[in-house]
Amino acid sequence: MMQHRALLHTICYRSGAPFQTNAVLPEITVDIRPAAALPYFTITQTDGKTALRYELARHDRVYGLGEQLGGLNKRGKMYRTYNTDISPHQPHIETLYGSHPFLFITGERGFGFFLDYPSEMMFDISHTHKDILEITIPSQDFDLYLFDVSEPKQIVREYLTLTGSPYIPPKWAFGYQQCRYSYPDAETVQAIATKFRELDIPCDAIGMDIDYMVNYKVFTLDDDKFPKFAEFVAQMKTNGFRLVPILDAGVKVEPGYAIYDEGKANDYFCKDEQGEDFVAAVWPGLCHFPDFLREEVRAWWGKQYRFFTDQGIEGFWNDMNEPAIFYVPEKMKQAREKIYAILSKDDIGRELTEVGDTMELFNRREYFKAFSQRADDGRVVNHDAVHNLYAFDMTRGTAEQLKLAMPGTRYFLLSRGSYAGLHRFSGIWTGDNSSWWEHLEVNIHMLISLNFAGFFYTGADTGGFGAEVSPELMIRWMQLGMFSPLFRNHTWYGSRQQEPWSFDPETTAILRDVLRLRYAMIPYAYSEYMRAVRELRPFIAPLFFEFSGERSQQVEDQFLYGESLMIAPVYTPNARGRFVHLPESRWLRWNASRCEDRAMTVMQPDDYYVSADIHEVPMFLRENRLCVLAEPMSHVHEQPIRKLTVLGFVTNAAEFVYYEDDGASYGYRDGQCAELTIRARKTAAGIEVSCEKCEHGYALQISELACEFYDEHGKQFRSSVTL
Amino acid sequence: MMQHRALLHTICYRSGAPFQTNAVLPEITVDIRPAAALPYFTITQTDGKTALRYELARHDRVYGLGEQLGGLNKRGKMYRTYNTDISPHQPHIETLYGSHPFLFITGERGFGFFLDYPSEMMFDISHTHKDILEITIPSQDFDLYLFDVSEPKQIVREYLTLTGSPYIPPKWAFGYQQCRYSYPDAETVQAIATKFRELDIPCDAIGMDIDYMVNYKVFTLDDDKFPKFAEFVAQMKTNGFRLVPILDAGVKVEPGYAIYDEGKANDYFCKDEQGEDFVAAVWPGLCHFPDFLREEVRAWWGKQYRFFTDQGIEGFWNDMNEPAIFYVPEKMKQAREKIYAILSKDDIGRELTEVGDTMELFNRREYFKAFSQRADDGRVVNHDAVHNLYAFDMTRGTAEQLKLAMPGTRYFLLSRGSYAGLHRFSGIWTGDNSSWWEHLEVNIHMLISLNFAGFFYTGADTGGFGAEVSPELMIRWMQLGMFSPLFRNHTWYGSRQQEPWSFDPETTAILRDVLRLRYAMIPYAYSEYMRAVRELRPFIAPLFFEFSGERSQQVEDQFLYGESLMIAPVYTPNARGRFVHLPESRWLRWNASRCEDRAMTVMQPDDYYVSADIHEVPMFLRENRLCVLAEPMSHVHEQPIRKLTVLGFVTNAAEFVYYEDDGASYGYRDGQCAELTIRARKTAAGIEVSCEKCEHGYALQISELACEFYDEHGKQFRSSVTL
CATH class of the missing domain: 2.60.40.4040 (Immunoglobulin-like)
Incomplete structure (x- = not known):
């Protein structure tokens, strides 16, 4: 079997006949060995289940799992991988919207592994037993890719070689995005945009949450709220704003509604146990769910985005794709009867807690076991067994078709649900957090953990989605958002306004400075x-x-x-x-x-x-490193960057490679980009700077550098370079 | 008007005709001035409401509010005072079980104030506006006691002079307490006790949660679960364990049940709008609520504890006394109908969130407005207007009667609900926290804040009540519990066992050491x-x-x-x-x-x-301070302490006053106690130690000191003293 060159240390330990998730790049081939040969772990397989047990040394650290709560070192908590729409994010919550079962251990012995299995697994990482990592898989069919190297950097490199190179958004997506559930209409969106420009606060995009649709029907737009949409989109773009609509996975059951009719006619929906289209409720009420496991369904779905791209839209966020399910009719009926029975008594004490439990209808595991999907090879699989792929495949379909719909222009795409490997197609945001200081801290851990898993383009709802932000929390969170590639301020309809000017004048001024610095740092x-x-x-x-x-x-x-x-x-x-x-x-x-x-x-x-x-x-x-700053702009493509300030801490020699491309096309893949290598060297006379330009089918736009270097005594050296 | 000597800086600014809460000691008299004369604040009174606004300097800090979430410095959050049974304690929660409207500000200008008003107030402390403290009172009848001094220590002293000296529990209550909701029967309690002694882990008390009762009826005991209770209590006590039963405020509506019959016959219950006994549901189902505002009801209630004290019980925890209300029948009927109407539809989307909102029946504000109480002067007041006094008066009644029922023996008493001033009668625990690291941190802030408010005897559910504790969190929390005067490990029936031996052997060993150190530090x-x-x-x-x-x-x-x-x-x-x-x-x-x-x-x-x-x-x-350690014991009164180790960091001179009394009676009030002043002085020859004994009607039991002093070079000096 061919060994991919960069994967010298990766071996796939296979148990049974795993479902092929497509998390791993199809062109990659690695050595496959039986799971029984897996080193380090004690593996126990009984009753169709698998337990993997690893004894941790006292100070071993365990990292990974991507989008999860808790510390960066995952020891001390119970985690699950089962994509779930859940909020608020209380500390004991075991699983969120995405599943990224890639972990690594450092300490006495270092190695990493990716458990390619698309359904629920439990990761008891020193939660039950202080020094035991125990993974439970309710199956004997899985692939465990072992990265048998000790260096974390190398482990991550092997994982990304296996699962693919991270998503690169258009450059405007490094700008700031303003959002709210929901800005109700075009007029409000226009007013928000105007305010940004009036106040000289940079911004590149405005999000459109679910209320822009007609009765929450995906791929519809309420013309009363957004009349002459294509014109509006164009006009916003002229002013430097992209509009980013949300898309939901469920399709409302409503004959006459084109998406429903097409899906029905072509048999595109997931099936219930009777072989009928599976029905469950989400925002629009009862819905069907496209079977994204199938190529033709993904393509059909992805083509629907042309409704928006044809009107000038370049970016989207795929939501509710874990999938989220409010209830299924049968369960609702049962719950209703149970509740009726309890509530019709006149004297209820402790039983009242049962009513609460019964009404916890959202996202019950049984719903996900009650429908099936069809793989491309024709095999019918229970959805539960491939649950974590639903968002992956929806977003894969979206991405593939957006590439076709927007030839030569990078699409902007976020997904809420995700699985390992989705980082190739899309960014993710980290869902419905709250305006809690605790979630600002969690944001730091998640940014790092998601980077391990290849989700470089990610970020949290800055300022917090649920609860009420204080001006100070807003400031501190924006100061972190400043370093999130995805920098989006978003909040819930029930909470106070979170736009940068929604507080006191001093807060507005501070937030303007934060955003100007963000934009200055984009280069x-x-x-x-x-x-x-x-x-x-x-x-x-x-x-x-x-x-x-x-x-x-x-x-x-x-x-x-x-x-x-x-x-x-x-x-x-x-x-x-x-x-x-x-x-x-x-x-x-x-x-x-x-x-x-x-x-x-x-x-x-x-x-x-x-x-x-x-x-x-x-x-x-850092010592002997440089960074560059530009003049802040109102939006990323306001004007070409001609001048950079080079900041350096130079005690010996430092180098920085400034990179440029058109920020919009895929030209960089064919080498249409430019690099400027800036070198600084400390000499007896001061700090010398030299530059080397490297252009390939793209002309560097920078023509001037203002250097500002500091040596080990803090002495400043200024110089300028004309290119 | 007479001015209390210690209160030279306290002035009462009165608005209208405030309800007399008894938070302030009756024997205290202070200058009363009109609220319009209040300095520092801008006071606005319209529509029967009051707003107090204070402009904070950028770095002013605001402390106080006792039992509240958030930081120690309360800036940046919205707080309320309205006693509420609420869990989990998510960070945005504005009010918990107790209301302690005593605050102080330090920074550019320092002062403190106590807002003696027993219902809801809002404290917007830099939440809406970064630099504004705004207090909203839905009334124009209140007392604001202003402590016009800048030193926080002095502000607290004035507050405690005004509201009284903190509760002193029996000395055994400085030991460790083990609890769980619930240890189901005597056999289990016995097994827990035996395990502590077998494993040589110190413990002084075991809590009895609600399941010991017959159908959750207050002042009943299920004989099947706890047969021959008096014998059992005596036998446990012989082994060094006190049993501490829980008591709830609601009285089950059940003719034939003595407490109900007596309350009914004597008209002791709160009244609804029709003048009937107010009915609302709690654990036992429909209940009446004693009107604790009345002296005769408090006395009647307090006397019921004899059911337990007659059987040898010496300690209690008063629960559900905010009061907690699950629902009132009329509201349940409405909710039921609304839910029926929504749930009988077959296609529910976004409306489903309404069902959830409708089912949020617990502790709705309207319930508390739907019944009235009668003050001792015969005035009928709406409960809502005096809501925060319910637990205060219940516990006041309990304390007053326990003093009579247990002559010469200090009672042990905790309350969940509280109001300013309750610290005179009882300790409090901080309610239903969760096994979250965040709540371990909050525990630190609350301990300090509650100490400001005079609640010296307090502590959190160590290890956390809700959610699942990890061994490491258990250890770290016990390491904090070690310093809580109330040191109680308690958890919910749905969570894993939290007794010290419920984890791995290393954890047991660490927890044993923690508890032994706790006991060593009790002197x-x-x-x-x-x-x-x-x-x-x-x-x-x-x-x-x-x-x-x-x-x-x-x-x-x-x-x-x-x-x-x-x-x-x-x-x-x-x-x-x-x-x-x-x-x-x-x-x-x-x-x-x-x-x-x-x-x-x-x-x-x-x-x-x-x-x-x-x-x-x-x-x-600390430099030039001493502390003392004893040998750890299995429980506080296992044997008299004869020998102490004196630890000192002595670079010049240090002094410590060791205090002793019988730990059980009120003799200390008449001076029946002993003090041993230990003095250490650094001389050229080493560190000299001298002692001074001061005994009043109580003989010091210490006869030997082993001194272990360190100087500024870390040099150790050992000596011993025979007394």
């Missing part, structure tokens, strides 16, 4: 993002990916943002500073507040309490 | 507790009560435990250490793990990352 972020994709290493990485010291292994609340910067977000209320760990090298502290002002301080490796007043973000430039 | 804790009560200053205090440095003002996750020790609990998963701030003086670091071993290190004031492996608790002994 750095985009360069580093593209490099991370090329090199298959996390764009946002924990300290232990770069530093080997014992203390660096423990830090969960700081991260590397690209290779030059380390960020220490503030995630507690009323803070005027925070503790940071500065590992191994020296660091140039940069308490960023405005892109125009910088007070830089050289710091030695150690633990510190650093100040961080409400307008300040503790950022640190 | 120190009891001495400091009694002194804190005497001096009216928090037993558990934040750093800024003792240290004036800028950094000390910000620390919310460390506390002073008595005057000699500072504790820095670990409250994050997988930690091998934590950051600490060591203020102003030098500190002797003592990573406590077992009471037998100590490795002491001298540390200079600064910020540090200190190690704290899973079995270690970062503790710090």
Whole structure:
């Protein structure tokens, strides 16, 4: 069997006849061995189930699982992989919208593994037993890919070689997005857009949540709310705003409604136990669910997006695709009867808790066992057995067809549900969090964990979806959102307005500065993002990916943002500073507040309490690294970037590769891009800078560099370069 | 008008004709001025409502509100005072079981105030507006006591002078208590007790949750589950265990049930709008609610505890006394009809959320407006207007009668609901938290905040009530519980066992060490507790009560435990250490793990990352302070303490007053106690120790001191003293 070159350490341990998920790239071939040969784990298979047990050393750390709550080190909690629409995200919740069963262990022995199995698995990571990792799979059919190397960076690289290179969105998607459930009509959207420009607050996109539809029917648009939509879209775009509509997976049962009629006529829907189209309720009421497991259904579905792309839309968010199910009629009937029986008594005490339990109708496991799908090979499979693929296949279908619908233009796509490998097609957002400080902290952990799993383009609802944000939490969350590739402010209809001007004037001013700094950093972020994709290493990485010291292994609340910067977000209320760990090298502290002002301080490796007043973000430039800043713009493509400021902490020699492409097409795949290698070297005379341009079918737009370097004494050296 | 001597800075600003809550001691008289004369605040009164607005300086800090979620500094959140049975304690929750409207501000201007108003008030503390504190009172009848001094310690002293000296429980209540909802019968309780003794794990009490009753009827005991109860209680006590039954506020409507019949016959229950006994459901089903506002009802209720005290019981926990209400029949009928109407449709989409909302029947505000109480002066008041007094008066009645039922023996009493001033009669526990790391952190803040409000005897359900604890969370929480005067492990019937031996053997061993150290520290804790009560200053205090440095003002996750020790609990998963701030003086670091071993290190004031492996608790002994340790015992009164180890960090001179009384009676009030003043002084020759005994009608039981002192170089000096 052919061995893929980059996968020298990956072996697939196969048990039974696993369902082929497509998480792994079809062109990849790896050695396949029987699961019984799996090293490290004790494997027990009885009653059609599998238990994998691994004894952890006292200080081993376990990472991975992508979109999950809890710490970055996953020890101490019970996790599940079963895509679920659930909110609020209380700390004990075991599974969210996506399943990413890729983990790695570091410590006494290091290795990683990807459990390619598309349904529920339990990961008891030191929850029941302090030093035991126990994985339970309700099946004996699965693939376990073992990455038998100890270096986390290399483990991630092998995983991404196996599952594919991360999604690259259009460059405007590195801008800021404003959203709310829902801006009710075009007039409101227009007013929001106008306000951004009036207040000189950068923004590139506005989200359209479910209320734009007619009765929540997917691929419809309410003309009363959004008249002359194509014109409106064009006009918004002229002003630098993309509109991003939401799409739901369920199709309302309603003869005469085109999507329903087509799906019905072509037999595209999932089947219930009687072989009828499966019925369950979501927002529009009773729905059918497209069987995305089939190629023809994916293609049909994906083609529907032309309804929007034909009107100028370039971006979408696929929602409710775990899938979310409110209830199925039969269960509702049972619940109704049980509730009637209890409630018709006149004296109910403790039994009342039963009513509550009975009414917990959302997303019951039994619904997912009550319908089937058909694989492309014709096999009929129970949905439950492939549950975690539903969003994967919906979004795969969307992506494939968007590529065709938008030739030469990168599509923007988010999915709420996901499975390992979806990172090739789309970004994800992390669902319905709450305006809790705790969720700001979780956001940090998730960003890092999702980067491990290849979801470089991701972000949380900045400011929080549920509950009520305070001005200070909004500021601190925007200061983190600033470093999320997906930077979207979104909230629930029941909560206060969260647009940057919805608080007091000082908060507006601080948020404007945050957003201006975000935009100023896009050239750095985009360069580093593209490099991370090329090199298959996390764009946002924990300290232990770069530093080997014992203390660096423990830090969960700081991260590397690209290779030059380390960020220490503030995630507690009323803070005027925070503790940071500065590992191994020296660091140039940069308490960023405005892109125009910088007070830089050289710091030695150690633990510190650093100040961080409400307008300040503790950022640190690594020794002998550079980063670049542009002038902020109102939106990403407002005008070409001609001039960059190069910031550097140069005690010896540093290099940065600035990357540029058109930000819109797939030209970069054919090498239509340009690189500018900027080199700085400390000499007796000062800090010398040299540049090397490399253009391939794309002309670099930068013509000027303003260099601002600091040496180990904090001495500043300024120079400029004309290219 | 007479001015109480200790209250030179307290003035009562009165608006209208406030309901007299009894939060303030009846013997206290203070200057009363019209609310219009209130300084600092802008007061607006319209439509029968009052708004108090205070402009905060950017870095002002706001403390207080007792039992509330959020940070120690309350800025950034919306709070309410309306006693509510609510769980889980999600971060945005605005009110819990107790209302303690005592706050203070420090920063540019410092002062404190107690808003004596027994119903809902809103405290918008920098939530809506970053720099505004806005209090909304739905009334114009209230007393605002202004403590016009800037020193927090003095503000707390004035508040406690006004509202009374904190509750002193029997000394056994400083031991450990094991609880679970529920240990089903005597046999199980016996087995738990036996296990503690077998494993040599100290314990003094076992809680009895609601299932011991007959059909949840208050003041009943199921003889099948607990046969020969008096004998059982006696036998348990012989072995060093107190049993602590729970009592609920609602009285089941059931003719023939003595409590119901008596209450009915004497017209003791709250009245609905038709003048009938108010009916609402709780655990037993439909209930009446004693009108605790009336002296005769309180006395009647309090006398019922004799059912238990006659059988040897010495301690109780009053539950469901906010009061909690599951539903009222009329509302249930309406809800039932609405639900029937929605659920009888066959196609429900978004409407389903209405069903959920309709079924949120628990503790609706309208219930509390639907019944009335009668004040002692005969006035009929709507319950809602005095809602926050219900638990206060129930527990007042309990306390008053327990004093009579247990002459010469201190009663043990906890209440879930509370109002300002209840701290005179009883301790409180902080209700139904969850096994979340977040709630371990909240526990730290609440301990400190409740100490401000005089609730020195308090603690959380250690290990967490809801959700599932992990072994590591159990260990870390027990390491905090160790410093809670009320140290009780309690959990819900749906969660795993939480007794110290319910995990792995290493966890059992660590928890045994934690409990042994707790018991070893009781002589120190009891001495400091009694002194804190005497001096009216928090037993558990934040750093800024003792240290004036800028950094000390910000620390919310460390506390002073008595005057000699500072504790820095670990409250994050997988930690091998934590950051600490060591203020102003030098500190002797003592990573406590077992009471037998100590490795002491001298540390200079600064910020540090200190190690704290899973079995270690970062503790710090303050410069020129002493503390005492005894040999651990299996329960508090196992044997008299004859010997103490004196630990000291002595760079100049230090003094500690060890306090002793019988731990059981009220003799201490008449001075039947003994003090041993231990003095250490550094001289050229070493560290000299001297003692001074002071006995009043009580003979000190200590006869020997083993001194272990350290100087600023970490040099150890050992000596012993025979008394």
